[in-house]
Amino acid sequence: MLGIIFTNLIEMVETTVSYEMADEILEEANLSSDGIFTSVGHYPLEDVVEIVTLLSQKTNIPPNDLIFEFGKYLFVKLIEGHKxxxxxxxxxxxxxxxxxxxxxxxxxxxxxxxxxxxxxxxxxxxxxxxxxxxxxxxxxxxxxxxxxxxxxxxxxxxxxxxxxxxxxxxxxxxxxxxx
Ligand code: HEM
The missing domain is CATH 3.90.1520.10 (H-NOX domain)
Structure with missing residues (x-):
């Protein structure tokens, strides 16, 4: 998946939960990129799954609900960046x-x-x-x-x-x- 998906996912955690939560997840997650994403880079889908799974465990929100909320968040970001x-x-x-x-x-x-x-x-x-x-x-x-x-x-x-x-x-x- 494109880095733009990851940077927005992490930004959503930072702004809707907390910066601490985002840091904690990036530290705990076993990511191929060590948690450093560029918007045009390409990273495995499993890394999204890993971040969402950790976020779900920490917030008690089911993974599918988080993905749905992320979709809502992402639409505005995508459209505003590509008007x-x-x-x-x-x-x-x-x-x-x-x-x-x-x-x-x-x-x-x-x-x-x-x-x-x-x-x-x-x-x-x-x-x-x-x-x-x-x-x-x-x-x-x-x-x-x-x-x-x-x-x-x-x-x-x-x-x-x-x-x-x-x-x-x-x-x-x-x-x-x-x-
Ligand atoms: C409601 C409208 C849209 C829907 C339903 C939609 C759907 C999707 C879905 C489901 C994916 C994930 C990849 C997959 O499922 O295989 C995706 C990826 C993506 N979409 Fe859309 N999209 C929409 C609008 C847009 C807009 C407006 C833009 C930007 C102008 C955009 C740019 C992208 C990008 C950059 C990716 C990432 C591709 C990757 O990870 O390699 N999308 N889209």
Missing amino acids: HIVRPDADLFDLLAELDSNIHVEVLKLYPNATLPTFTVLERQNEMIDMVYQSPRQLETLASGLIQGGAEYFKIEVDVDMKVIDTSPYKVQLTVKKK
């Missing part, structure tokens, strides 16, 4: 419909070593989108957090429904509806 990639008139549903054809394509130009999921649109209406998330990293909870973060960013409320539809390759149907 030029998103059409200024796009709403959340446009953005989701364009993830594969535009957003993540531009991301790959910026970070050629990024490992991105694919999102295939099954159905698109004004205030609803049905799509299939495919990734061997099985991070649909992160995706659903990113979508909720996007909804907050665009000041709307949405329901996100997730259904695993295949395990090899791993595919999850995500249905997003405005409330």
Whole structure:
């Protein structure tokens, strides 16, 4: 995973829990990089898992809840750091419909070593989108957090429904509806 994911994850711990907690986790975790991340570097997914597992043990919050909250936090960071990639008139549903054809394509130009999921649109209406998330990293909870973060960013409320539809390759149907 790109370092940008790690730097934001650690920043979330620092700002929403404490700097001490972030330091403690980085010291205790058995990380390939010794806890030093650059935003364009590339690090194993297991390092994210290790950080989230430790954070979960220390806060008593289930790992999936932490990943979901991280997705919400991450959306704002990603969008603010890459405003030029998103059409200024796009709403959340446009953005989701364009993830594969535009957003993540531009991301790959910026970070050629990024490992991105694919999102295939099954159905698109004004205030609803049905799509299939495919990734061997099985991070649909992160995706659903990113979508909720996007909804907050665009000041709307949405329901996100997730259904695993295949395990090899791993595919999850995500249905997003405005409330
Ligand atoms: C709601 C909208 C979005 C969703 C649902 C989404 C989904 C995801 C997911 C689930 C991943 C983790 C990798 C995987 O699952 O295989 C990911 C990675 C990433 N996304 Fe998106 N994304 C969204 C918007 C954006 C935006 C707006 C940007 C930046 C302009 C962005 C940039 C990235 C980057 C840099 C990574 C890391 C790739 C890596 O670790 O190598 N995403 N995205």
